[in-house]
Amino acid sequence: MGAVAVLIVFAGVWGSWGTAQHVMLSRGREAGTVRVASCAGSTCAGPFTPTSSGSRARARVELPESVAVRAGQTYDVVLKPGTTDAVRSGPAGILYAWVPLGGALLLASVVVAGGMRLTRVAWVLGLCGAGLLTAAFVAIQ
Known part of the structure; x- marks a missing residue:
């Protein structure tokens, strides 16, 4: 047992x-904010505004799990490398991961x-x- x-x-x-590594080891990853424009099914999406150096703005990134994500709100996120998938960062993101x-x-x-x-x-x-x-x-x- x-x-x-x-x-x-x-x-x-x-x-x-799988999720926690992106939130906790965010050094060198693209960090920023996403203003959620729309939610469909289990995915919410919106424009990405970078806050870290070396990041670039994107017209659309996706938050794959829409737990407590509301359209019109802005959230701190970290992007998974090589994708447009975002993961919530900060204390809420770490705990949720x-x-x-x-x-x-x-x-x-x-x-x-x-x-x-x-x-x-x-x-x-x-x-x-x-x-x-x-x-x-x-x-x-």
């Missing part, structure tokens, strides 16, 4: 890292409590996961 719990947490880190890890911690806490009978460790894992998810929810709003 310990291996299953470790595998679940590892999968959460793996799932989070690690949401899969928060879910994995919650799930691992159930495995640790039920399968290994380590209730204190399970409580720590569960509270860390719930805290991460709550902080991301509050920061994104």
